[in-house]
Amino acid sequence: MIHSDHPDETLSGMENEIVLELPTDVRSIEHAVEYVMRRCNACARQGHRLHLNFRVGLTEALANAMLYGNGHDPSKRVRVEIVVANGEIKARVTDQGVGFDPAAVPDPTTPENLLNPGGRGLFLMRQLLDEVSFNDQGNQVTLVLRLDPGPSVLEGGAPA
Amino acid sequence: MSFQVSQSGGITLVEVEGQLIVGNRQELKQKVLEHLEGGERKFVIDFSDTGYIDSSGLGVLVSLSKKIREQGGELRLSSLNEDLRTLFELTKLDTLFRIADTKEEALEGF
Numbered sequence: 001m002i003h004s005d006h007p008d009e010t011l012s013g014m015e016n017e018i019v020l021e022l023p024t025d026v027r028s029i030e031h032a033v034e035y036v037m038r039r040c041n042a043c044a045r046q047g048h049r050l051h052l053n054f055r056v057g058l059t060e061a062l063a064n065a066m067l068y069g070n071g072h073d074p075s076k077r078v079r080v081e082i083v084v085a086n087g088e089i090k091a092r093v094t095d096q097g098v099g100f101d102p103a104a105v106p107d108p109t110t111p112e113n114l115l116n117p118g119g120r121g122l123f124l125m126r127q128l129l130d131e132v133s134f135n136d137q138g139n140q141v142t143l144v145l146r147l148d149p150g151p152s153v154l155e156g157g158a159p160a
Numbered sequence: 161m162s163f164q165v166s167q168s169g170g171i172t173l174v175e176v177e178g179q180l181i182v183g184n185r186q187e188l189k190q191k192v193l194e195h196l197e198g199g200e201r202k203f204v205i206d207f208s209d210t211g212y213i214d215s216s217g218l219g220v221l222v223s224l225s226k227k228i229r230e231q232g233g234e235l236r237l238s239s240l241n242e243d244l245r246t247l248f249e250l251t252k253l254d255t256l257f258r259i260a261d262t263k264e265e266a267l268e269g270f
């Protein structure tokens with residue numbers, strides 16, 4: 001399920017880049033996110049922002065890629081590239097779908113949308129990560145979390 | 161994830177263990193809906209042993225709350241840890257649910 005150059009490497013090894021290829025199976029998400037967190041040295045040192053912000057952002061990106069990007073199609077895959085460099089951790093998640101327009105996703109916190117069951121994944125990514133960007137096609141999202149201490153939503157630093 | 165369902169004074173208490181996420185949210189939804197269809201109207205979902213709820217899990221809670229309200233009932237939540245509270249506050253779902261600090265508090269006030 002997971003392809004990696006060093007599948008047995010653990011927290012003791014320095015890890016700057018992790019690449020995973022996942023099947024479109026939402027049950028694989030929890031395991032994949034745990035795997036990334038376990039292998040990323042920087043993750044271990046960053047404490048709460050990584051534990052909550054990065055973990056949630058990555059989980060939501062994988063879920064969106066499988067549910068909406070690949071449309072539950074088990075023959076399609078999701079590629080995850082994690083790079084730790086230049087004081088930030090970057091996660092790029094690419095699906096094999098046709099893409100979407102992120103600007104068209106409504107704000108789930110407005111009164112008219114609060115009772116909608118969906119639409120919170122992208123919102124949470126934007127709230128919890130320092131940068132969230134998409135490629136032109138809309139089938140690849142890049143999440144960035146800066147590793148040096150900085151303003152955090154969780155510390156009340158950014159607007160809602 | 162697993163969950164325990166118990167009855168107390170006309171209230172259905174569901175205690176969730178593990179993570180409530182996209183891969184398992186339907187199990188919880190189905191279980192609560194079974195009890196709703198069985199005539200129960202007061203529900204408490206307790207998250208004392210829940211590390212994380214993702215946006216799909218939040219969506220299921222919203223969907224269940226809506227269905228229970230349509231039947232004249234109410235869904236209350238209890239025992240959210242700090243991370244879970246943050247997610248509820250960011251998404252403003254803390255305004256949609258009555259959230260108690262403990263399951264005992266949720267049951268007492270129902």
